[in-house]
Amino acid sequence: MTSSTLEPRTATGMAERRAAVEAAAHRIRRHALFMGEVQGQGYVGQALGAADILATVYTDQLRFRPEDPEWEDRDRFLLSTGHYAIGLYAALAEAGIIPVEELETYGSDGSRLPMSGMSTYTPGMEISGGSLGHGLTVAVGLALGLRYRGNAARVVNFLSDGELDEGSTWEAAMGAAHHRLGRLTAVVDINALQADGATAGVLRTEPVTDKWAACGWRVFRVDGNDVGALLEAFDAAGSGSAVTDDGEGAPAVVLCDTKVGRGVPLLEQREKAHFMRIEEHEWAICNEQLEAGWAARQEASQAKGQEEKA
Numbered sequence: 134m135t136s137s138t139l140e141p142r143t144a145t146g147m148a149e150r151r152a153a154v155e156a157a158a159h160r161i162r163r164h165a166l167f168m169g170e171v172q173g174q175g176y177v178g179q180a181l182g183a184a185d186i187l188a189t190v191y192t193d194q195l196r197f198r199p200e201d202p203e204w205e206d207r208d209r210f211l212l213s214t215g216h217y218a219i220g221l222y223a224a225l226a227e228a229g230i231i232p233v234e235e236l237e238t239y240g241s242d243g244s245r246l247p248m249s250g251m252s253t254y255t256p257g258m259e260i261s262g263g264s265l266g267h268g269l270t271v272a273v274g275l276a277l278g279l280r281y282r283g284n285a286a287r288v289v290n291f292l293s294d295g296e297l298d299e300g301s302t303w304e305a306a307m308g309a310a311h312h313r314l315g316r317l318t319a320v321v322d323i324n325a326l327q328a329d330g331a332t333a334g335v336l337r338t339e340p341v342t343d344k345w346a347a348c349g350w351r352v353f354r355v356d357g358n359d360v361g362a363l364l365e366a367f368d369a370a371g372s373g374s375a376v377t378d379d380g381e382g383a384p385a386v387v388l389c390d391t392k393v394g395r396g397v398p399l400l401e402q403r404e405k406a407h408f409m410r411i412e413e414h415e416w417a418i419c420n421e422q423l424e425a426g427w428a429a430r431q432e433a434s435q436a437k438g439q440e441e442k443a
Contacts, residue, residue: 147364150193152434154360157227158188159427162396164223166423168239168246169409170416175240175248177409178393178400180220182324182358183291186389187224189363190289190320194371199229202256208287209275211259213268213296214322218250221258230257266299268292269319273309276317287371288317295327298336303348310349315382318370319350322357324391341388350386357389397422 165180195208212221219239226233231245238244245254250262260271272290279286296302309317323341325332332338345352353370355362370385394400394409397419403409411419 147361150364151360154185154188154192154364155430157192158184158360159396159423160227161188161220161223162423163420164226164233164236165219166397166416166419168219168222168236169411171237172240172248173413174408174410175219176216177219177411178403179214179217179293179322179324180223181397181400182391182393182395183217183220183322183389184223184395185358185360185363186291186320186322186391187220188227189360189367191224191228193364194367195287195289197228197230197257202230206284206286208289209259209272209279210257211268211272211275211288211290212250212262213260213272213290214265214293215250215262216248217291217293217322218246218248218255218258218262221250222246222255225255225257228257231255265293265296266301268296269302269305269309272317272319273305273312273314276309276314277312279316280314285316288314289320290317291320291322293327294321294323294325294332294338294341295335297321297338297341298327303344306345306348306350309384313381314384317384318367319384319386321386321388322391323388324393326393345386345388349383351383352386352388354388354390357391358395363387363389396426398426 161184162181165177169175169177190210195210197207198204212218222236222239225231226236235246239246240248247254250258252258252261260268262268268290269292272288276288292302327335342352342354353366355366357363366387370387392401394403399415399418399422400409
Protein backbone atom coordinates (compact mmCIF):
# COMPACT_ATOMS: atom_id res chain seq x y z
CA MET A 134 0.00 0.00 0.00
CA THR A 135 1.59 3.24 -1.07
CA SER A 136 -0.99 5.78 0.04
CA SER A 137 0.18 8.68 2.18
CA THR A 138 -3.12 8.86 4.05
CA LEU A 139 -3.42 7.58 7.60
CA GLU A 140 -5.97 4.92 6.62
CA PRO A 141 -4.07 2.16 4.77
CA ARG A 142 -7.06 0.12 3.67
CA THR A 143 -8.89 0.89 0.45
CA ALA A 144 -12.60 1.07 -0.18
CA THR A 145 -12.66 -2.39 -1.74
CA GLY A 146 -14.74 -5.07 -0.08
CA MET A 147 -13.49 -7.89 2.08
CA ALA A 148 -13.76 -10.44 -0.73
CA GLU A 149 -11.50 -8.38 -2.99
CA ARG A 150 -9.04 -7.72 -0.21
CA ARG A 151 -8.90 -11.38 0.69
CA ALA A 152 -8.33 -12.44 -2.91
CA ALA A 153 -5.48 -9.95 -3.29
CA VAL A 154 -3.78 -11.09 -0.08
CA GLU A 155 -4.18 -14.80 -0.86
CA ALA A 156 -2.59 -14.29 -4.28
CA ALA A 157 0.28 -12.36 -2.68
CA ALA A 158 0.75 -15.11 -0.08
CA HIS A 159 1.03 -17.70 -2.84
CA ARG A 160 3.71 -15.67 -4.59
CA ILE A 161 5.57 -15.22 -1.30
CA ARG A 162 5.58 -19.00 -0.83
CA ARG A 163 6.81 -19.47 -4.38
CA HIS A 164 9.63 -16.95 -3.78
CA ALA A 165 10.59 -18.67 -0.52
CA LEU A 166 10.89 -22.06 -2.19
CA PHE A 167 13.00 -20.50 -4.93
CA MET A 168 15.41 -18.97 -2.41
CA GLY A 169 15.56 -22.17 -0.42
CA GLU A 170 16.48 -24.11 -3.53
CA VAL A 171 19.28 -21.63 -4.25
CA GLN A 172 20.87 -22.55 -0.91
CA GLY A 173 19.55 -26.10 -0.62
CA GLN A 174 18.38 -25.45 2.92
CA GLY A 175 17.04 -22.78 5.23
CA TYR A 176 14.10 -21.67 7.31
CA VAL A 177 11.72 -22.47 4.50
CA GLY A 178 9.09 -24.00 6.78
CA GLN A 179 8.70 -20.79 8.78
CA ALA A 180 8.45 -18.70 5.61
CA LEU A 181 5.70 -20.93 4.24
CA GLY A 182 3.83 -20.89 7.54
CA ALA A 183 4.03 -17.11 7.95
CA ALA A 184 3.32 -16.22 4.31
CA ASP A 185 -0.33 -15.35 4.95
CA ILE A 186 0.66 -13.02 7.79
CA LEU A 187 3.35 -11.29 5.74
CA ALA A 188 1.03 -10.93 2.76
CA THR A 189 -1.70 -9.43 4.93
CA VAL A 190 0.68 -6.88 6.39
CA TYR A 191 2.41 -5.81 3.18
CA THR A 192 -0.51 -6.09 0.76
CA ASP A 193 -3.26 -4.66 2.93
CA GLN A 194 -2.07 -2.94 6.10
CA LEU A 195 1.21 -1.03 5.94
CA ARG A 196 1.77 2.43 4.46
CA PHE A 197 5.04 2.56 2.55
CA ARG A 198 6.61 3.75 -0.69
CA PRO A 199 8.45 1.02 -2.61
CA GLU A 200 10.65 3.56 -4.34
CA ASP A 201 11.58 5.21 -1.03
CA PRO A 202 12.10 2.61 1.74
CA GLU A 203 13.28 5.36 4.11
CA TRP A 204 10.15 7.50 3.72
CA GLU A 205 9.76 9.26 7.07
CA ASP A 206 6.03 8.60 7.42
CA ARG A 207 6.18 4.90 6.54
CA ASP A 208 4.75 2.32 8.89
CA ARG A 209 7.53 0.25 10.44
CA PHE A 210 7.64 -3.55 10.28
CA LEU A 211 10.22 -5.02 12.65
CA LEU A 212 11.28 -8.62 12.13
CA SER A 213 12.41 -9.70 15.57
CA THR A 214 12.96 -13.27 14.36
CA GLY A 215 15.93 -12.67 12.09
CA HIS A 216 15.96 -16.25 10.83
CA TYR A 217 12.58 -15.60 9.16
CA ALA A 218 14.38 -13.24 6.77
CA ILE A 219 13.76 -15.54 3.82
CA GLY A 220 10.02 -14.93 4.27
CA LEU A 221 10.44 -11.18 4.65
CA TYR A 222 12.64 -10.96 1.55
CA ALA A 223 9.85 -12.67 -0.37
CA ALA A 224 7.35 -10.16 1.00
CA LEU A 225 9.64 -7.21 0.22
CA ALA A 226 9.97 -8.46 -3.35
CA GLU A 227 6.21 -8.86 -3.61
CA ALA A 228 5.84 -5.28 -2.31
CA GLY A 229 8.28 -3.94 -4.89
CA ILE A 230 10.84 -2.78 -2.31
CA ILE A 231 13.53 -5.11 -3.64
CA PRO A 232 13.66 -6.57 -7.18
CA VAL A 233 12.31 -10.07 -7.58
CA GLU A 234 15.43 -10.90 -9.59
CA GLU A 235 17.59 -10.18 -6.55
CA LEU A 236 16.10 -13.13 -4.66
CA GLU A 237 18.45 -15.35 -6.65
CA THR A 238 21.35 -13.95 -4.60
CA TYR A 239 19.86 -15.09 -1.26
CA GLY A 240 22.57 -16.19 1.16
CA SER A 241 25.39 -15.62 -1.35
CA ASP A 242 28.63 -13.76 -0.67
CA GLY A 243 28.14 -10.04 -1.18
CA SER A 244 24.36 -10.32 -1.32
CA ARG A 245 22.02 -7.78 0.26
CA LEU A 246 19.93 -10.76 1.38
CA PRO A 247 21.86 -12.63 4.10
CA MET A 248 20.31 -15.71 5.70
CA SER A 249 19.60 -13.75 8.90
CA GLY A 250 18.09 -10.29 8.61
CA MET A 251 20.51 -7.34 8.69
CA SER A 252 19.19 -3.79 8.53
CA THR A 253 22.52 -2.48 7.21
CA TYR A 254 22.20 -4.62 4.06
CA THR A 255 18.58 -4.86 3.00
CA PRO A 256 16.15 -2.09 1.97
CA GLY A 257 13.00 -2.38 4.07
CA MET A 258 14.69 -4.37 6.85
CA GLU A 259 14.17 -2.08 9.84
CA ILE A 260 16.27 -3.96 12.44
CA SER A 261 18.88 -6.69 12.53
CA GLY A 262 17.66 -9.96 14.03
CA GLY A 263 19.22 -13.10 15.32
CA SER A 264 19.36 -13.24 19.10
CA LEU A 265 15.70 -13.47 20.06
CA GLY A 266 13.98 -11.29 22.61
CA HIS A 267 15.10 -7.86 21.44
CA GLY A 268 12.51 -6.99 18.81
CA LEU A 269 9.68 -5.86 21.04
CA THR A 270 11.97 -3.72 23.19
CA VAL A 271 13.16 -1.93 20.04
CA ALA A 272 9.56 -1.58 18.86
CA VAL A 273 8.55 0.06 22.14
CA GLY A 274 11.38 2.57 21.89
CA LEU A 275 10.59 3.26 18.25
CA ALA A 276 6.89 3.78 18.94
CA LEU A 277 7.75 6.19 21.76
CA GLY A 278 10.17 8.08 19.54
CA LEU A 279 7.63 8.43 16.75
CA ARG A 280 5.08 9.75 19.22
CA TYR A 281 7.47 12.38 20.55
CA ARG A 282 8.15 13.49 16.98
CA GLY A 283 4.44 13.75 16.21
CA ASN A 284 4.65 10.96 13.63
CA ALA A 285 1.49 8.83 13.46
CA ALA A 286 3.19 5.87 11.79
CA ARG A 287 2.20 2.40 12.91
CA VAL A 288 4.81 0.00 14.33
CA VAL A 289 4.30 -3.73 13.73
CA ASN A 290 6.63 -6.18 15.46
CA PHE A 291 6.79 -9.81 14.32
CA LEU A 292 7.76 -12.34 17.00
CA SER A 293 7.76 -16.13 17.33
CA ASP A 294 6.15 -18.21 20.05
CA GLY A 295 9.59 -19.44 21.11
CA GLU A 296 10.56 -15.82 21.64
CA LEU A 297 7.98 -15.62 24.41
CA ASP A 298 10.45 -17.67 26.48
CA GLU A 299 12.53 -14.50 26.79
CA GLY A 300 11.92 -12.34 29.85
CA SER A 301 12.79 -9.18 27.94
CA THR A 302 9.75 -9.72 25.74
CA TRP A 303 7.43 -9.49 28.73
CA GLU A 304 9.24 -6.46 30.15
CA ALA A 305 8.68 -4.75 26.82
CA ALA A 306 5.03 -5.84 26.79
CA MET A 307 4.45 -4.23 30.18
CA GLY A 308 6.29 -1.10 29.08
CA ALA A 309 4.18 -0.74 25.94
CA ALA A 310 0.95 -0.93 27.92
CA HIS A 311 2.30 1.47 30.55
CA HIS A 312 3.12 4.07 27.91
CA ARG A 313 -0.19 3.52 26.09
CA LEU A 314 1.42 2.78 22.75
CA GLY A 315 -1.79 2.37 20.81
CA ARG A 316 -0.05 2.48 17.43
CA LEU A 317 2.05 -0.58 18.28
CA THR A 318 0.93 -4.01 17.12
CA ALA A 319 2.77 -7.21 18.01
CA VAL A 320 2.31 -10.28 15.82
CA VAL A 321 3.23 -13.69 17.24
CA ASP A 322 3.72 -16.67 14.94
CA ILE A 323 2.54 -19.59 17.06
CA ASN A 324 3.77 -22.59 15.08
CA ALA A 325 4.38 -24.63 18.26
CA LEU A 326 7.98 -25.36 17.29
CA GLN A 327 11.40 -23.98 18.18
CA ALA A 328 15.02 -25.02 17.79
CA ASP A 329 15.02 -27.40 20.77
CA GLY A 330 11.71 -29.04 19.95
CA ALA A 331 8.03 -28.48 20.58
CA THR A 332 7.40 -25.12 22.23
CA ALA A 333 5.16 -26.68 24.88
CA GLY A 334 7.96 -29.05 25.85
CA VAL A 335 10.67 -26.39 26.07
CA LEU A 336 8.77 -23.84 28.14
CA ARG A 337 4.99 -23.79 28.33
CA THR A 338 3.63 -20.33 27.50
CA GLU A 339 -0.08 -21.08 27.52
CA PRO A 340 -2.47 -19.56 28.40
CA VAL A 341 -0.73 -16.98 26.21
CA THR A 342 -3.88 -14.99 25.45
CA ASP A 343 -4.48 -14.38 29.14
CA LYS A 344 -0.85 -13.36 29.68
CA TRP A 345 -0.91 -10.65 27.04
CA ALA A 346 -4.26 -9.41 28.32
CA ALA A 347 -2.87 -9.30 31.86
CA CYS A 348 -0.08 -7.06 30.58
CA GLY A 349 -2.68 -4.58 29.32
CA TRP A 350 -2.82 -5.46 25.62
CA ARG A 351 -5.81 -5.87 23.32
CA VAL A 352 -5.55 -9.50 22.20
CA PHE A 353 -6.75 -11.16 19.00
CA ARG A 354 -6.07 -14.88 18.43
CA VAL A 355 -6.71 -16.28 14.97
CA ASP A 356 -5.81 -19.01 12.52
CA GLY A 357 -2.69 -17.46 11.03
CA ASN A 358 -3.24 -19.30 7.76
CA ASP A 359 -6.78 -17.93 7.30
CA VAL A 360 -6.49 -14.66 5.40
CA GLY A 361 -10.05 -13.59 6.18
CA ALA A 362 -9.46 -13.99 9.90
CA LEU A 363 -6.14 -12.16 9.65
CA LEU A 364 -7.71 -9.20 7.86
CA GLU A 365 -10.40 -8.86 10.51
CA ALA A 366 -7.85 -9.11 13.33
CA PHE A 367 -5.45 -6.56 11.83
CA ASP A 368 -8.31 -4.18 11.08
CA ALA A 369 -9.39 -4.38 14.71
CA ALA A 370 -5.83 -4.12 16.02
CA GLY A 371 -5.24 -0.91 14.08
CA SER A 372 -8.66 0.53 14.71
CA GLY A 373 -8.65 4.24 15.44
CA SER A 374 -11.45 3.71 17.96
CA ALA A 375 -8.88 2.37 20.44
CA VAL A 376 -6.36 5.15 19.87
CA THR A 377 -6.66 8.85 20.68
CA ASP A 378 -5.41 11.59 18.36
CA ASP A 379 -2.04 11.70 20.11
CA GLY A 380 -1.51 7.97 19.58
CA GLU A 381 -2.34 6.87 23.09
CA GLY A 382 -4.30 3.69 23.68
CA ALA A 383 -3.78 0.04 24.49
CA PRO A 384 -1.30 -1.74 22.21
CA ALA A 385 -2.60 -4.76 20.31
CA VAL A 386 -1.24 -8.24 19.74
CA VAL A 387 -2.37 -10.65 17.03
CA LEU A 388 -1.62 -14.25 18.02
CA CYS A 389 -1.43 -16.37 14.88
CA ASP A 390 -1.66 -20.15 15.04
CA THR A 391 0.20 -21.38 11.94
CA LYS A 392 1.45 -24.58 10.37
CA VAL A 393 5.14 -24.93 9.50
CA GLY A 394 5.49 -25.66 5.79
CA ARG A 395 1.94 -24.52 5.01
CA GLY A 396 0.97 -25.15 1.40
CA VAL A 397 3.52 -27.91 0.79
CA PRO A 398 2.30 -31.23 2.27
CA LEU A 399 5.77 -32.80 2.02
CA LEU A 400 7.15 -30.15 4.37
CA GLU A 401 4.07 -29.91 6.59
CA GLN A 402 4.65 -33.54 7.56
CA ARG A 403 8.37 -33.24 8.18
CA GLU A 404 9.24 -33.97 11.80
CA LYS A 405 12.45 -31.92 12.04
CA ALA A 406 11.11 -28.71 10.59
CA HIS A 407 12.86 -25.86 12.42
CA PHE A 408 15.79 -25.72 9.99
CA MET A 409 15.04 -27.80 6.94
CA ARG A 410 17.52 -29.53 4.72
CA ILE A 411 15.58 -30.44 1.62
CA GLU A 412 17.06 -32.97 -0.74
CA GLU A 413 17.81 -31.90 -4.30
CA HIS A 414 15.11 -34.08 -5.82
CA GLU A 415 12.50 -32.79 -3.35
CA TRP A 416 12.44 -29.20 -4.56
CA ALA A 417 10.51 -30.13 -7.68
CA ILE A 418 8.01 -32.01 -5.52
CA CYS A 419 7.60 -29.00 -3.23
CA ASN A 420 6.93 -26.66 -6.13
CA GLU A 421 4.49 -29.08 -7.74
CA GLN A 422 2.57 -29.47 -4.49
CA LEU A 423 2.44 -25.71 -3.94
CA GLU A 424 1.09 -25.03 -7.43
CA ALA A 425 -1.35 -27.94 -7.30
CA GLY A 426 -2.75 -26.75 -3.99
CA TRP A 427 -3.12 -23.20 -5.28
CA ALA A 428 -4.87 -24.38 -8.46
CA ALA A 429 -7.29 -26.47 -6.40
CA ARG A 430 -8.09 -23.49 -4.16
CA GLN A 431 -8.70 -21.26 -7.17
CA GLU A 432 -10.97 -23.84 -8.76
CA ALA A 433 -12.95 -24.23 -5.53
CA SER A 434 -13.24 -20.46 -5.18
CA GLN A 435 -14.54 -20.08 -8.72
CA ALA A 436 -17.05 -22.86 -8.21
CA LYS A 437 -18.28 -21.22 -5.02
CA GLY A 438 -18.63 -17.89 -6.81
CA GLN A 439 -20.70 -19.46 -9.57
CA GLU A 440 -22.96 -21.12 -7.01
CA GLU A 441 -23.55 -17.80 -5.26
CA LYS A 442 -24.48 -16.15 -8.55
CA ALA A 443 -26.89 -18.95 -9.52
